[in-house]
Each structure stands twice: as C-alpha cells, then as structure tokens.
Amino acid sequence: MDSKLISVIVPIYKVEKYLDRCINSIINQTYHNLEILLVDDGSPDNSGKICDEYAQKDKRIKVIHKQNGGLSDARNAALKIAQGDYIGFVDSDDYIKEDMFETLFRLSEENNAEISIVSYYELIEDRLISVRDSGELQIMDKIEAIKELLIDTKIQSYAWNKLFKKELFNGITFPTGKNFEDIATTLILFEKCNKVVLLEEPKYYYIRRNDSIVGIRNYKTYYDYLEVIKDKYFYLKDKYPEIEVYNAYNFVINMIWVYTIIVAYGIQDLYPKYNESYKLFKEIIDNYGEEIISKLEIYNKAVLYMMLTDLEASRQAVKEFYIAFKKRREEGNFSLQI
Secondary structure, eight states, X not given: OOOSOEEEEEEESSOHHHHHHHHHXXXXXXXXXXXXXXXEESOSSSHHHHHHHHHHHOTTEEXXXXXXXXXXHHHHHHHHHOOOSEEEEOOTTOEEOTTHHHHHHHHHHHHTOSEEEEEEEEEETTEEXXXXXXXXXXXXXXXXXXXXXXXXXXXXSOSTTEEEEGGGGTTOOXXXXXXXHHHHHHHHHHHTOSEEEEEEXXXXXXXXXXXXXXXXXXXXXXXXXXXXXXXXHHHHTTTSGGGHHHHHHHHHHHHHHHHHHHHHTTOGGGHHHHHHHHHHHHHHHHHHTHHHHTTSOHHHHHHHHHHHHXXXXXXXXXXXXXXXXXXXXXXXXXXXXX
C-alpha cells in the first residue's frame, strides 16, 4: 500500500503553540511512505527550531528555512523540491486523522483519480462547529467536479483536505502576494483532471483562529477576496455552458458573504470597491433570478433580499442578523450553512 511516495507540504509561520500537534499527526500516519516538507517561512517565534528538532528524529522530514514570503511562496518553495508521486498539504495550525493520507491514496489509486478529497471537522480551538459525515462516495469527471467546487458545499477550494497527483502541478504555482490563493489554483488543478473522487468522511481538523488569514478581517484581506472571486467568474464565464449558472451562483454567494463581513466588522473603506462588483452582482441576479435564488441556503437568501431592498440601509440589519447567526452556528447548530 505504501509503494508510492506522498510529499506533504506544511507552510509554517508563528504557530509554535500548534506545531507539535500538527507535525505529530503527520508523522504518525498509517501511510508511512511520506516526504514531509516543513517550510519555515521566516517565522519569528520558535517554529523553525521546533521543525529542526523533528527533522533530527524522523528522516522523512526536510526543513526549508526561508525569508517570509507568505503562504503561497512557502508552498511554492516546497513544490520545487517535492519528490512525491502525490502532493498533499496540511496547514500548520491544523491536524489530521491518522489514516487521512492512507484513505486519500486508496481513493486515488482505486478510482484512477488525479485528485482525491475527504471532508473535515471545523473547530473553533477545540469546539466542533461543523462537520460533513454522510460517508457518501462520489466519483466525478472534470465538469461535475468543477460544478461541486462552485456550489461550495461538498467541495471547497482549500488545498489541505485533498491529495493531488504530482503532475498536475507541472507549470502551476500558487499566486504570491495575495490572500485566498487556494481559490484560483484549485480551480486550475481541477481543470487538468479526468477524474476526481470525494469521500464525505472527515479526516482533517480545520481550526478557525481569529489571527489566521481568514480570521483577520481587514481591507487587504477582503480586497483580495473581491478580486479573486471576480477574476474566477470571468475566467469561467461561457467556458462551460452546461454549468454556467453555477458560476453565476458562486459569484453571488461569495458577494453575499463579503458583504456580510464588511458590514459586520465595519470595513467601511471597502464599500467603494464592493460597489464596483455589486453592479455585476445585480446584473447576474437580474439575469438568472429564481434559478439562483432557489439554490441559496436560508441565510444567504435572507441577506440577499435585504441587500436588494436597499444596499446601504440594510447594513445594520445584516450586521445584527450575521452576529445572531454566527452565535448559533458556534454553539454547534450544524444545519446552519452560509
């Protein structure tokens, strides 16, 4: 079973509090033929030292020390030297079940799939707030997989709960200097596939932190997000006519989410940038109407109606709605989806 090498890439920056748990969950995998690439991205804490200590204990570990360049740059540095037949990613503040890579490898090999995916637990520190655990196995061609990626329920753009055949990364790197780099890269990798397999069995523990890239709610973070989702929309527009409505749907749900965040956290400087994209948002709603609205979760549908009634006047109502929703979801109401 361990015949092929899997390169596991772990970008590391200011995570000494979480790093032991992360690395231990990788070295204790039931799949042993691993190349573990720990990328110290110029971390100012003891993270780099911790990496070196683990490398002394486990010959599968290679440590890259580099100047800080961000998550994409760290991943790209590891991709340059990765020797594996497959590539996997783990974020350094997260951790994984002991059989995650064995499961992903088996899914890929048995189904001749270029990408295999498992579901994940979502936690705030150690408190579970979300999980998809149906046990369903879904084998998809490229178009079906991109459709699920756009629906953003079963499959998200995250790199970390997936296993990729190494050749998919030929000519592909993560874009540096921007947040949410997974969104553009994952889509392109999906386009290079003939087959993608998904098992809705959670094997990854995704930790939400207020000081993570997603948790830091500022102008730069969500400026980048608006750019990425608009670029993705135009990149896919008219490319796959059979799933064009899902491209439009994805842009709509992401615009709703960004609007929720910028009003809830008072990122007022972003309003002009948001208003530029809102024109496209409104055109899509006018064009597709109920075809998109009928696909929305209850939360998104409610926010959409408030936005369409009066974008500026709705801000306070959306803020209060989001805070109440967030509280209920963090209390463990798994049925609530944004």
